[in-house]
Amino acid sequence: MVHRCLLALAGTLALSVSGMALGQAPQSSPAISYTRDIQPIFTNKCVACHACNDAACQLNLGSADGVQRGASKVPVYQGDRSQAVPTTRLFYDAHSEQAWRKQGFYSVLDGQGSQAALMARMLELGHKTPLTPNAKLPESIVLGLNRNNMCPLPHEFDAYAGVHPGEGMPLAVTGLTDQEYQTLQRWLAAGAPVDAQALQPSAAEASQIAEWEALLNRPGSSEALIGRWLYEHLFLAHIDFVGGQPGHFFQWVRSRTPSGQPADIIATRRPNDPPGTDFYYRLVPVQGVIVHKTHISYPLGPQKLKRVKQLFYSGDWHATSLPGYGPRHRANPFETFEAIPAVARYQFMLDNAEYFVRTFIRGPVCRGQIATDVIRDNFWALFQEPAHDLYITDARYRGEATPLLAMPGQIDDVGSVISLWHSYRDKRNEYEKLRREAYAEAPAPSWSTLWAGNDNALLSIFRHFDSASVSKGLIGDVPLTTWLFDYPLLERTYYQLAVNFDVFGNVSHQLQTRLYFDLIRNGAEVNFLRLMPADQRGAILSDWYQTTGKVKMWLDYEDIDTDTASAFKLDERDPKRDFGLQLLQRTKSLNVTPDPINRCQGAYCSRPQMSAEFRDVEQSLSRLVSRPAAGLKVINQLPEASMLRIEGQGGQRQVYSLLRNRAHSNVAFLLGEESRYQPGLDTLTLVPGVLSSYPNFIFNIPASDVPEWVEDMEAARDDPAKFERIVMRWGVRRSHPQFWQYFHDLNTFIEETEPLEAGVLDMNRYENL
Template sequence: MSYRVFISLFVLLISSAATAQGTAPAISYTRDIQPIFTEKCVACHACYDAACQLNLGSGEGAARGANKIPVYAGERSKASEPTRLFYDAFGKAAWQRKDFYSVLDAQGSQAALMARMLELGHRTPLQPNAKLPEDIVLGLERENMCPMPGEFEAYAGAHPKEGMPLAVTGLTDQQYQTLQRWLASGAPIDQQGLVPSARETLQVVQWENLLNAPGARESLVARWLFEHWFLAHIYFKDGEPGHFFQWVRSRTPTGQPIDLINSRRPNDDPGTQVYYRLWPVQGVIVHKTHITYPLSPAKMARIKTLFYNGNWQVHALPGYGPERRANPFETFQAIPAQARYQFMLDNAEYFVRTFIRGPVCRGQIATDVIRDNFWAFFQAPEHDVYITDPSYRGKATPLLAMPGQNDDVGSVLSLWYAYRDKRNEYEALRRDTYANVPAPSWSSLWAGNDNALLSIFRHFDSASVTKGLIGEVPQTMWLFDFPLLERTYYQLAVNFDVFGNVSHQAQTRLYFDLIRNGAEQNFLRLMPADSRDGYLDDWYQSGGKFKMWLDYESIDNDKPTALKLDEKDPKRDFAQQLLIRYGDLNARPDPINRCEGAYCSRPNIDPALQNAEQALSRLTSRPAAGLKVIDQLPEATMLRIESRSGKREVYSLLRNRAHSNVAFLLGEASRYQSGLDTLTIYPGVLSSYPNFMFNIPAEHVPEFVAAMENAKDAQGFEKIVERWGIRRSHPQFWQYFHDLSRYIHETDPVEEGVLDMNRYENL
């Protein structure tokens, strides 16, 4: 049982006892209100895409209130003011100066806006486990209406079934009464910030001392480390469960209260002397922004070994500004490249998560540049010419600058062409240089730890990263070297401004297209020379061929590989050899999707669950042309399977959409190849945004699979939903939905967080 669940049950018991004695205990925000918000509200009201920017993961967010301006407005011509909770303002008055309005304050004789929204929802309950009325618009297509207190009556008249919680099983009577009593009493908030333990405080001081040590070398390394850690939810391996910390820049040193420097980007000019500080992450942990990173004495020793053992020198510290942001290879060129790359490889999953998974929360225009499923791995530092050859590094570094620093709308195309040409000049340099070094072999791939092999799954407007190789052999694979990994991280994480204007966001997206192409080109060098053009043609079908001619540098289709691969299908043979050679590093054996024989389930699990996995394997790796039900499925469906013994397993059922190419900014729907879509089924929660959920007794799984195989249309699929589906209106919806988080707690407690239900579909 997780800590949050324990607290919720404890509060319920205390409240029940008080009621039995005929007294109404004073309501505490921390004890009584936040647990309700966490259970029933945070799944929609968190991150930048919280409806109306109302973030209910903390007292600060509740008091801040709502705002009509959406964070995700990619067409805006001017960048908007950042509204990052716990960062860009503090306290109700400061937020109201940024156009937030209260949802907690009564308005004369009118109750608080939240009270009226909750009352509207409570008086219009949903029919249990029935499909919702079609006139209730859900998901990312829903208009951001955000009525102010004076506009509520008009909203309620136009949307009588759309109170809160929106279109989902609502509050219990007790929860409703508790919230209404609290709002009627003025909505007092007694929440205190998270306080580190004594042991954590000691480690905080040790790490702050490391990053704030005097000296030019120390200052440059600290700046680079901060820019690579600013998104991390830091935890100490012997710290308190649920305690996470975040690196920030402060005007004040260790031992004094943090005076936050709240710049737009972590590499903007701070305008003053900087101290790097760790402060506790406040509020409810939500999975979509929870990108974890461990700190320990071993990690500190590793950093000292990587960065301070050599005799390299810093003659002058670099400044700040657009040019420094655009090319971190020049900004940090004094730090040995091998140290920088090895540091990133040690926790490669973290870095790939920062730019593939979050913290954007919403981004179909960003994610449509990648395939729905692919594998990623990394070039070994000793085989990375940028690391090993100073002359090549000197030629390449000026070509590695990235766009997005100038957000002039009228300059988008000219900036794009300039950076595209510079990137292609680099690719030509890389191609010609690697043609004169030994051909790539298995030793060219980094195999330092279980971060070496990663699986990426795209779920339309979000994506996930997981250690290990999951699923059938994918259509494409990515090979990162240091210049590519660092550029991707800076372009999509450090330099990306979610509040930026259309020019900034378009430049970022267009360059990401070049990054993907670079990763594919790196991988193709591992394939036989005469197979490379064929693979490229497969990846860039239809209009993709024109895009190859227009924007991409030519590949090396002449120099051989040192890998011995089956000529008939070298990519598949490469994947199979990879799985064998690096089996000890593959954190995710996958017999369900890659069944090699009669047994398609994991050993050493409940026999009933083994039988379930065996049946589920019939649905994987089959194209939609032969498995029609795929056409009815959303991107990420969760299967909750429970045996009669009470053991349950959670599986992610992922729809992998096929595309003729992923080379264009717009028009994705025209590039679908739906008949080639497939399913991946894997134990675990592989998305922060479940689209639907089935609850299936283990003994029913063969029937479920048979029904899926036989469902040819929407009517056939609806029968499956009626029997096993957990619709938004299911009486136990929240119990099943939060069981996904409990499952994460049981299997990998550091990664636990409240999942997002903004994409939960009305099937």
């Protein structure tokens, strides 16, 4: 669709390149500066829809490079294509405007004879058709992921404008101020000059970069193998250096040039594809505006350097040869890196488990449906203690298991997808059988089976249809399912969904990835079932796989162990819930998010550290959570992730995420989700902070109104007219005059509470309530 181009999007004022008011150039300097005047407007009004691979028409407005690259009619997300498409990653796959033109991108900045630039005409169309303040948008304007990517070329604009007169840019949202509009039009009329400078590391950052590059590029077979493993596990990270500059992040690349020279990036499709030449691991600055959906931060500093040396460089082991980069080595990292002690590999991942789970649950690809349509809407994730992981402790078992841990997706022949799937499914099930039998001979699982090494040991995952979030701690009521990762499962999940996944791949590759992740989920659930009483595991599994799920159990899953005892002492009436409650009690020191709102005990359902005003707010809001939709029917009218902005006295405010947890009879199939949906069992979870990169709606509520808002929500039931009145009074629709103020404030709140996680949020999923 025409570039949701310049789509109304959001950035945060604090992320603006300039601290001056948007669009206001100093009166003493009438010349427009891209850095000072233009990028701040894009950051605050365009980047929220024009960033990453899912930018409308691939028009990425987070940097001068993206603006000059322009737009493309080729969609990145096209799950049914028979052939993979060339990769078009900004800053990687081409480095000049001319190179992007050869890849099919067209300019939105160049005038066409007597016609103004395409961007200028899109902005003009949007500016002359303002929206009715805070009114619902016409149904004729299709929004969200269902909108067709129209992407008109310059000579097609008149036809587009004739058919879509109300769909200029920013699209279907409160638009540019008059001053912003005039600034952009003056800049475009002047030929869209750019004066942007690339981000450079500070002296403190440069010193640490030199240390890390020296470490990963050490000579020797063992050192080269370690460097490769570390690179493949950190290539998605936005590195934050201890003592570094706020807002500076770096990422690992493979370069043809060594340290001390400008990086010459080797832009392979995957990080473990053949580099084709000698190379060096390098750390380069992350350029452009930081956007939340791709921002997965990772800390590096002296302590981490010491830890890496301890784990990988101090042991008595040696790699006698180096593996290649062919399909076999990509498919099975356990064979590729078997020379590196498994305990070092696993412990490195456990140290920052939240980062690794974020890479494949929240994802680097901007739209995560390959991962998210196979998971529940909320669950907890735990990890097996290395000393109780047989892959770590038993060399014989490890030798038998390793050949069975290969993953599909390297061969993307469409005609062979079924046979490939069957082959890898059978291999995985052979591994599950081996694991079941080996663990049946091991000591019964107990609390010591669970890793409790730091605050990454407990994670909460929330799915928001085609995206998901990961947070430290145990959030919400005890969920329906809990995942238990051991090392083989954690490593396979990471490689299948992060290292080996190709967003530009064809239907065969994406289907194999999706089907294997279904087996991964099942493996995580089976690992957890081993903690349950043996005679109740079958019933719990049956509850997870109701109706058609039983067919999937029969077709594709290995049988579970229903004989070997567990050492956990659990209430036989509901052992799964009792486990969750005991877990909460036993892990108080690790649980970074105590949750009295959703797990209210007694009369107090608020966080004790809050002011009296906000304790009352949370007490009122707690009435809505952990109640099935059958008793709170307004759930059926709420989107996946609503943000509540509560305004207190004296300019104070708090932000909460109101998450809708959809219930399903099972999540075992690629298609037919609606047929397995159980709306009467939906619940809400209320979490302080912003838990989604993609807010679906904002309610702005004075603290004194919260009791009335809650009462109206309870009374609305499934009456659209009553819910409409709630939206009209407290909702921030796309057409709200202060839309951008409230939208930006969500990220400002992240900056205040978790500054390293801040980044421009995405509004592609902001709904037309």
